[in-house]
Each structure stands twice: as structure tokens, then as C-alpha cells.
Amino acid sequence: xxxxxxxxxxxxxxxxxxxxxxxxxxxxxxxxxxxxxxxxxxxxxxxxxxxxxxxxxxxxxxxxxxxxxxxxxxxxxxxxxxxxxxxxxxxxxxxxxxxxxxxxxxxxxxxxxxxxxxxxxxxxxxxxxxxxxxxxxxxxxxxxxxxxxxxxxxxxxxxxxxxxxxxxxxxxxxxxxxxxxxxxxxxxxxxxxxxxxxxxxxxxxxxxxxxxxxxxxxxxxxxxxxxxxxxxxxxxxxxxxxxxxxxxxxxxxxxxxxxxxxxxxxxxxxxxxxxxxxxxxxxxxxxxxxxxxxxxxxxxxxxxxxxxxxxxxxxxxxxxxxxxxxxx
Numbered sequence: 064x065x066x067x068x069x070x071x072x073x074x075x076x077x078x079x080x081x082x083x084x085x086x087x088x089x090x091x092x093x094x095x096x097x098x099x100x101x102x103x104x105x106x107x108x109x110x111x112x113x114x115x116x117x118x119x120x121x122x123x124x125x126x127x128x129x130x131x132x133x134x135x136x137x138x139x140x141x142x143x144x145x146x147x148x149x150x151x152x153x154x155x156x157x158x159x160x161x162x163x164x165x166x167x168x169x170x171x172x173x174x175x176x177x178x179x180x181x182x183x184x185x186x187x188x189x190x191x192x193x194x195x196x197x198x199x200x201x202x203x204x205x206x207x208x209x210x211x212x213x214x215x216x217x218x219x220x221x222x223x224x225x226x227x228x229x230x231x232x233x234x235x236x237x238x239x240x241x242x243x244x245x246x247x248x249x250x251x252x253x254x255x256x257x258x259x260x261x262x263x264x265x266x267x268x269x270x271x272x273x274x275x276x277x278x279x280x281x282x283x284x285x286x287x288x289x290x291x292x293x294x295x296x297x298x299x300x301x302x303x304x305x306x307x308x309x310x311x312x313x314x315x316x317x318x319x320x321x322x323x324x325x326x327x328x329x330x331x332x333x334x335x336x337x338x339x340x341x342x343x344x345x346x347x348x349x350x351x352x353x354x355x356x357x358x359x360x361x362x363x364x365x366x367x368x369x370x371x372x373x374x375x376x377x378x379x380x381x382x383x384x385x386x387x388x389x390x391x
Contacts, residue, residue, distance in 0.1 A: 101220040102177040102235040104212070111203065113171030114158070122153045154204060155196045162192035176237030182230050191229045198225035244276050252316035255306045261320050262301040272298070272314055279311075287311075 102110075126149060133142065161169050166186045167179035179187050179195070202210035202224050211223035222232055248256060264272075272294055279287050288310070295310035302317050 100235045101222075102175075102233045104215055104221045106175050106177055106235060107215075107221060107233055108208070108212075110169070110171030110175045110177055111208065113174055114169050115203075117170050118153055118157065121157070122150065125149050125153065154200055155193070158196040158199070159189060159192040162187060162195070163189045172233075176235060177233050178236055179231050179233050182232055187229075187231055191231050194229035195225035195231060198228055199223075244280075246276055246315050246318045246322075248319035249308070249312045249315055251308055251312060252306060255304075256316065256320050258304075259306075259316075259320060260303050261317055261324070264298065264301055264317075264321065268294075268297060272318060275314070276318070 126146065129145065129149065133145070158169065162179060165173075172178060179192075181187060181191065199211075202208070202214070211225075214224045214227070215221040220232060226232060275290060275294060279291075282290075291310040291314060295313050298314060298317055299305045302313075306313060306316070308316075
């Protein structure tokens with residue numbers, strides 16, 4: 064008989080799963096890992112049942128209404144074609160239109176707090192929604208959801224076949240708000256911080272360290288120390304020298320030092336941009352005004368309204384200004 068899992072064991076499992084480096088993280092083109100929490104299979108299944116119930120009710124109402132207004136004596140082939148059109152509209156076009164208008168929501172997803180987004184975290188378009196609905200006609204309706212369940216079980220993120228083809232994922236939005244702990248520089252690493260050379264950490268490693276400090280207080284001490292040693296061994300490649308302190312203190316020192324250096328870099332960049340914009344504004348305000356040809360001063364010996372004249376029968380002959388009055 065298996066031992067019943069306690070809440071502490073469940074917390075340890077969630078903690079290890081959050082630190083799993085093999086997790087299929089969502090990475091955008093800028094190599095930034097998105098903090099998107101995927102919806103579980105249970106939530107997705109419950110939302111799909113609510114949506115299916117609404118669509119079935121809509122289909123029954125449309126079929127009943129069509130049977131009342133359908134003229135008698137029409138060939139049965141036209142009736143079958145009309146019914147197929149109604150089925151396609153209800154099961155493909157209606158879900159696609161609802162997802163597009165509501166930006167990834169539906170009746171079931173709104174009730175359970177989930178939303179369909181692109182793999183880069185953006186809102187879905189009609190192309191994504193139509194692909195999901197068209198494939199869902201096979202994997203959700205014709206196979207009663209069994210194909211979608213099998214495909215979702217193979218990945219760490221429960222994505223059905225329609226999500227894989229459309230490039231989407233269903234995220235869970237109604238999560239408890241947690242306050243991230245403030246990681247400060249340990250007193251034993253004050254001297255080390257002045258001489259340490261800490262390079263920029265990979266994005267995934269930074270996310271794992273952040274997940275460690277968020278959940279470290281709720282796990283068992285043995286697992287906490289083991290995970291800290293594992294992370295410290297990876298961070299040691301980017302921080303020199305490695306101080307002889309416990310692994311968790313070393314991680315806290317690296318986080319605090321990187322945060323301080325990033326803050327100084329961002330502040331210096333903001334000041335540089337501010338000075339550049341100030342200099343650019345002063346230079347544009349101090350530029351001399353451009354003079355138009357009409358503002359040019361007249362040539363010596365000419366009045367402002369007199370223009371040079373050309374005399375002689377040959378065109379293109381050099382023009383000579385007329386002599387001033389009294390001079391011949």
C-alpha cells in the first residue's frame with residue numbers, strides 16, 4: 064500500500080518541478096524565457112466540457128429552427144448538405160470567431176480562468192483560432208477527446224495537436240499573487256562583493272534561481288540544501304572567485320551583486336540618453352536661421368529692385384551689371 068502524500072511532500076514535488084531544467088520553457092526570438100504558467104489537463108478538460116455543452120445546445124437549436132423553416136418537398140441531399148454546413152459553422156467557425164474576438168477566451172475558459180495565447184505570449188489571431196478549431200473537429204469531437212489527451216500527456220506542457228500545429232498554448236491566469244522575497248547581500252560576502260567578477264547568467268538559470276528563493280521556505284531542509292548546492296555548482300562557472308560559504312549564501316550574493324550592477328548599468332544608460340537628448344535639443348535651438356535667396360543682399364552698385372541685364376545679339380553672353388547712375 065503506497066504512502067499517502069502529505070502537503071509537505073506535494074510542496075517538495077512542485078518545488079522540484081519548478082526547478083526542472085528539462086522543462087519545455089517558452090522562449091521568444093530574443094532568447095527570453097517567458098513566465099507563462101500552462102493550464103493543467105484537468106482545467107483544460109473542464110473548460111472543454113463547458114464549451115462542448117454550449118456548442119451542442121447551439122447546434123440543437125439551429126437544427127430545430129432549420130427543420131421548422133425548411134421547405135417541404137426539397138431533395139434530401141440538400142437537407143444533408145445544409146446540416147453539414149450547420150455542423151461546420153457551429154464546431155469550427157463559431158469557436159474560431161469567439162477565440163479571436165475575446166483574444167483567446169471562451170465560455171469554459173472564462174469560467175476556469177484560462178486563455179489561449181501564442182507561444183511568444185501574444186494574443187491569438189483568426190489564423191491560430193481557425194487552425195485549433197479545425198484540428199479540434201478531429202481530435203476533440205470525432206475521437207471524443209482521446210487523441211487530444213494522448214498528445215497532451217507526452218509533453219511537460221499539456222498541448223494538444225491543435226496547439227502544436229497553430230503554435231499556441233493555454234495559460235492559467237487566475238493564480239494566487241505571491242510576493243517575491245527580497246534577496247540581500249549576506250554580511251559574510253561584503254568583502255567578496257568588492258573583488259568578485261560575476262558574469263551575466265543565462266536566462267533559464269536566472270529563472271531557476273528565482274524559483275529557488277521563492278519556494279525555499281516551504282520545502283524540507285535537506286532538499287533545500289541539495290538544490291542550493293546543485294545551483295551553486297552551475298553558478299560557479301560565471302562567478303570568480305567562489306567564496307568558501309554555504310551554497311545558499313553564495314547564490315544570494317550572486318543575485319544581489321548582479322542586481323546592483325544591472326541597476327547601475329541601467330541608471331548610467333538612462334543618464335547618457337538624457338544628456339544626449341538635452342544636447343540634441345540645445346543644438347537644434349542654437350542653429351542659425353537659413354537665409355532664402357530673396358533675403359540675400361543686393362550686389363554692390365545695384366538697387367534692391369535692379370537685375371543684371373545682358374546686351375548683345377548672342378545668347379548666353381556674359382551678363383554685366385549696369386553702371387551706377389552718373390557713371391558712363
